[in-house]
Amino acid sequence: MSNLSPISQAFVDQQGAVAFSASAPWLDQLRKAGLESFSADGLPTPKLEDWKYTNLNVLEKIDAGQRGDAAIDSTQLTWLPTELATHKLVFVNGRFQSELSAIGDLPKGVKVLALSEALASEPGLVEEHLGQIGGFEKAPVLALNTAFIEDGYVVMVDKAELATPIEIVFVSQAKNEAAHHPRNLIVAKNNARVTILERHIGIGEGGYLANSAFEVLVEDGAHVQHYRLLEDSADGINLSSVKAKLGKDATYDSFVLSMSGQLSRNEIHVSCEAGGAHTNLNGVYVGRGDQHIDNTTLIDHVVPNTSSKETYKGALDGKSRGVFQGAIIVADGADGTDGRMSNKTLLLSDDAEIDAKPQLEIYADDVQCAHGFTAGELDENSLFYLRSRGIPEAIARSMLVEGFLDEVVEEGVAEDYQDIFKTRIADWMNSG
Amino acid sequence: MAAVTETVDQVQSVEKYKYGFVTDIEADQAPKGLNEDIIRFISAKKEEPEWLLEWRLKAYAHWLTMEEPDWPKVNYPPIDYQDSYYYSAPKSAEDGPDSLDDVDPELLETYKKLGIPLHEQEVLAGVKNVAVDAVFDSVSVATTFKDALAKEGVIFCPISEAVKDHPDLVKQYLGSVVPYSDNYFATLNSAVFTDGSFVYIPKGVDCPMELSTYFRINASNTGQFERTLIIADEGSHVSYLEGCTAPMRDENQLHAAVVELVALDDADIKYSTVQNWYPGDENGVGGIYNFVTKRAACRGKNSKVSWTQVETGSAITWKYPSCILQGDNSVGEFYSVAITNNYQQADTGTKMIHLGKNTSSKIIAKGISAGKSQSTYRGLVKMMPKAEGARNYTQCDSLLIGKECGAHTVPYIESRNKSAKVEHEATTSKIADDQLFYCRQRGISEEDAVALIVNGFCRDVMQELPMEFAVEAQKLVGISLEGSVG
Numbered sequence: 030m031s032n033l034s035p036i037s038q039a040f041v042d043q044q045g046a047v048a049f050s051a052s053a054p055w056l057d058q059l060r061k062a063g064l065e066s067f068s069a070d071g072l073p074t075p076k077l078e079d080w081k082y083t084n085l086n087v088l089e090k091i092d093a094g095q096r097g098d099a100a101i102d103s104t105q106l107t108w109l110p111t112e113l114a115t116h117k118l119v120f121v122n123g124r125f126q127s128e129l130s131a132i133g134d135l136p137k138g139v140k141v142l143a144l145s146e147a148l149a150s151e152p153g154l155v156e157e158h159l160g161q162i163g164g165f166e167k168a169p170v171l172a173l174n175t176a177f178i179e180d181g182y183v184v185m186v187d188k189a190e191l192a193t194p195i196e197i198v199f200v201s202q203a204k205n206e207a208a209h210h211p212r213n214l215i216v217a218k219n220n221a222r223v224t225i226l227e228r229h230i231g232i233g234e235g236g237y238l239a240n241s242a243f244e245v246l247v248e249d250g251a252h253v254q255h256y257r258l259l260e261d262s263a264d265g266i267n268l269s270s271v272k273a274k275l276g277k278d279a280t281y282d283s284f285v286l287s288m289s290g291q292l293s294r295n296e297i298h299v300s301c302e303a304g305g306a307h308t309n310l311n312g313v314y315v316g317r318g319d320q321h322i323d324n325t326t327l328i329d330h331v332v333p334n335t336s337s338k339e340t341y342k343g344a345l346d347g348k349s350r351g352v353f354q355g356a357i358i359v360a361d362g363a364d365g366t367d368g369r370m371s372n373k374t375l376l377l378s379d380d381a382e383i384d385a386k387p388q389l390e391i392y393a394d395d396v397q398c399a400h401g402f403t404a405g406e407l408d409e410n411s412l413f414y415l416r417s418r419g420i421p422e423a424i425a426r427s428m429l430v431e432g433f434l435d436e437v438v439e440e441g442v443a444e445d446y447q448d449i450f451k452t453r454i455a456d457w458m459n460s461g
Numbered sequence: 462m463a464a465v466t467e468t469v470d471q472v473q474s475v476e477k478y479k480y481g482f483v484t485d486i487e488a489d490q491a492p493k494g495l496n497e498d499i500i501r502f503i504s505a506k507k508e509e510p511e512w513l514l515e516w517r518l519k520a521y522a523h524w525l526t527m528e529e530p531d532w533p534k535v536n537y538p539p540i541d542y543q544d545s546y547y548y549s550a551p552k553s554a555e556d557g558p559d560s561l562d563d564v565d566p567e568l569l570e571t572y573k574k575l576g577i578p579l580h581e582q583e584v585l586a587g588v589k590n591v592a593v594d595a596v597f598d599s600v601s602v603a604t605t606f607k608d609a610l611a612k613e614g615v616i617f618c619p620i621s622e623a624v625k626d627h628p629d630l631v632k633q634y635l636g637s638v639v640p641y642s643d644n645y646f647a648t649l650n651s652a653v654f655t656d657g658s659f660v661y662i663p664k665g666v667d668c669p670m671e672l673s674t675y676f677r678i679n680a681s682n683t684g685q686f687e688r689t690l691i692i693a694d695e696g697s698h699v700s701y702l703e704g705c706t707a708p709m710r711d712e713n714q715l716h717a718a719v720v721e722l723v724a725l726d727d728a729d730i731k732y733s734t735v736q737n738w739y740p741g742d743e744n745g746v747g748g749i750y751n752f753v754t755k756r757a758a759c760r761g762k763n764s765k766v767s768w769t770q771v772e773t774g775s776a777i778t779w780k781y782p783s784c785i786l787q788g789d790n791s792v793g794e795f796y797s798v799a800i801t802n803n804y805q806q807a808d809t810g811t812k813m814i815h816l817g818k819n820t821s822s823k824i825i826a827k828g829i830s831a832g833k834s835q836s837t838y839r840g841l842v843k844m845m846p847k848a849e850g851a852r853n854y855t856q857c858d859s860l861l862i863g864k865e866c867g868a869h870t871v872p873y874i875e876s877r878n879k880s881a882k883v884e885h886e887a888t889t890s891k892i893a894d895d896q897l898f899y900c901r902q903r904g905i906s907e908e909d910a911v912a913l914i915v916n917g918f919c920r921d922v923m924q925e926l927p928m929e930f931a932v933e934a935q936k937l938v939g940i941s942l943e944g945s946v947g
Binding site: 078361362374376377378379380381382383384385386387388389390391392393394395396397398399400401402403404405406 | 532844846859861862863864865866867868869870871872873874875876877878879880881882883884885886887888889890891
């Protein structure tokens with residue numbers, strides 16, 4: 030314990046300092062387990078294979094303490110066209126803001142509420158699920174999140190279909206230099222359909238740590254679409270851990286657009302645990318300045334006849350650095366697995382860097398698994414083609430980069446929501 | 462098709478590991494264990510100059526501070542480094558054979574069994590000349606065609622001899638590609654290496670024949686630590702092949718070799734390996750631990766190094782033949798077939814480090830797992846900021862035969878130059894049922910059909926091997942997979 034780095038120790042010391050609003054024996058036990066696991070080794074270092082390319086020493090400037098809320102200008106939070114913004118939850122520094130939120134009418138079988146509310150009014154609802162998916166082994170960041178479980182969102186859908194998406198906004202107030210650890214739960218059962226559109230933003234100057242965790246349980250033919258937009262402020266640090274467990278014929282679609290912040294690490298583990306389970310993991314990352322963007326995914330095919338498809342593409346400019354670590358694991362006996370993974374990166378400047386580790390670990394023989402990786406600059410021939418037709422170079426470049434990235438949006442996001450992400454990518458190109 | 466027919470014949474002869482005999486030869490061994498005295502003993506036996514002894518001791522001191530790596534995807538019980546002999550030499554060769562007539566007839570018999578043509582006449586009768594350096598346990602016992610090679614200025618001799626006869630060259634290049642502090646096993650090798658081959662190809666010389674080394678571990682409880690150094694001076698070309706076998710024994714034997722290649726301007730080195738160390742029996746008892754460091758420095762402009770390996774033996778294989786592409790326009794290639802069966806484990810691949818402008822590299826790796834074996838491709842492609850216009854293409858495919866084996870792919874790709882292009886593709890699948898059906902329908906037995914399909918799967922690599930060895934390698938594929946189906 031004494032070997033912990035100062036920042037790791039600071040997080041451990043917070044345990045006594047934070048006054049949790051909700052308490053229950055099972056919840057205290059869960060927090061304690063998280064803290065104990067985190068205390069053993071502290072924050073991960075590049076010496077760990079899974080953290081080889083990402084160094085969390087940037088957290089040194091972060092105050093491990095958690096701060097209260099401050100006033101937020103609600104106009105900054107609008108990002109969806111009004112017809113889509115019908116169920117909205119806003120969190121500031123990890124805490125639910127009921128006055129900024131509007132959950133609206135929900136059909137039968139659908140529960141959408143803040144975790145703090147659930148813990149206060151219906152603790153039995155979340156006790157069954159919270160902390161159930163995935164252990165802390167090799168997951169120190171998730172352990173840290175668990176040690177400070179307090180608020181986040183809960184979406185539970187049973188035998189129901191939501192026509193409009195659930196909108197979630199996580200706001201981090203930069204001037205705080207503080208840390209917060211939102212904990213979220215998504216449960217979909219019995220052919221339920223739900224779409225969650227999530228936006229993480231940083232407001233103001235300065236740094237912060239947003240360390241969120243998501244537990245996703247999709248069962249019996251249910252389908253969850255989980256789309257995330259990461260727009261952290263320049264000095265913000267965004268860590269997130271998604272742990273998803275898929276049952277029979279369940280589908281989990283994840284799309285992440287990482288576009289700002291000093292450092293982001295987005296970790297997704299999906300476990301396909303019954304026949305017919307399928308996951309689509311897609312992502313786009315764009316970097317500039319000295320941004321560091323890490324996408325780490327692991328897909329575990331545990332039983333026969335499950336499938337996965339994964340595409341991540343990025344464009345890196347300035348001195349930015351992209352990291353892609355993707356693993357497909359096929360367990361002994363998981364015959365009939367179909368796993369495909371692809372990672373492509375455009376390097377737009379001399380100082381940008383991409384480090385990738387697309388990994389296959391296969392213990393069954395009747396499988397089809399493949400991964401592909403490419404890195405390089407824009408194709409000169411395509412550029413020449415556009416220029417020869419009178420398109421100025423800057424525009425031609427934008428067209429090519431956008432075309433390259435939009436492909437993933439078209440593949441990974443349902444049609445109604447594609448424009449939200451495409452516009453962001455276009456804005457990023459134009460602001461360069 | 463002749464080679465395929467031979468493969469089929471070979472499989473039908475239901476041969477197990479045919480090199481598993483032991484030769485009864487009196488051996489001169491150093492006492493068991495590892496300490497400074499043993500290193501001094503080895504150095505004294507080899508009549509080495511002071512600087513080399515110091516280098517060994519420095520390596521040993523460093524080794525004591527190191528920890529055995531645990532990152533490869535292989536499992537084995539801890540190795541007791543004190544329970545092994547670090548020097549074993551056939552006694553009759555004590556004073557070094559002056560000619561082949563002085564070599565112990567039993568030893569010659571051994572090499573005959575191995576099919577290595579030590580007698581020059583036999584080789585002359587063959588299609589093509591191949592110069593052979595044979596290393597038995599720890600020492601080089603015979604090198605053929607020395608005179609013919611000397612005419613061209615090519616130096617091909619045991620490294621212990623090179624230390625005496627060409628000290629400047631050895632001193633200049635030894636450890637320049639794999640420094641003594643490089644990794645656990647390379648450092649151990651630096652401390653206790655006993656022999657290996659030394660090759661120097663002078664400027665502008667196209668080496669007139671294939672050079673070849675055969676390694677044989679015979680004595681029990683010995684580790685073999687050979688060190689090979691090949692230097693291709695400006696504009697020279699050489700093709701080199703190594704082959705390895707060992708007797709069948711219940712205990713595991715350690716083989717920790719180091720191979721260093723240096724290619725200067727416009728030079729070209731082709732290094733082929735057919736690794737057939739004893740893999741252990743079908744229950745995973747015995748076999749060689751093959752922990753090898755192989756690295757090439759493409760120092761000169763337009764230099765080229767090509768590694769080709771066919772890995773069928775060893776209980777555990779742990780090696781990554783690499784290229785450091787320093788010179789502008791230099792080329793690195795890696796062609797590999799790794800076959801594992803029964804309880805074999807292989808963690809192998811390559812590293813291509815691109816430093817110079819317009820450097821290019823190509824990696825073709827084929828892994829075949831059968832039985833209860835585990836095979837891993839692990840590789841690194843690194844484009845450094847100055848590697849303008851560098852290019853890499855990687856293709857690694859795995860084939861699984863049976864329910865209990867595993868195949869893994871762990872590539873690391875790091876690109877820090879926008880003009881560098883990196884492409885990587887990997888697939889894993891089993892033998893297609895329709896291919897198997899097609900063969901079976903035509904009266905080919907299941908086992909033969911598998912050998913046929915696997916040979917097709919490996920074709921891209923096999924065709925990179927020198928002609929003489931391609932046939933041998935194809936046979937090996939058949940034998941290695943024996944008992945994997947049905």
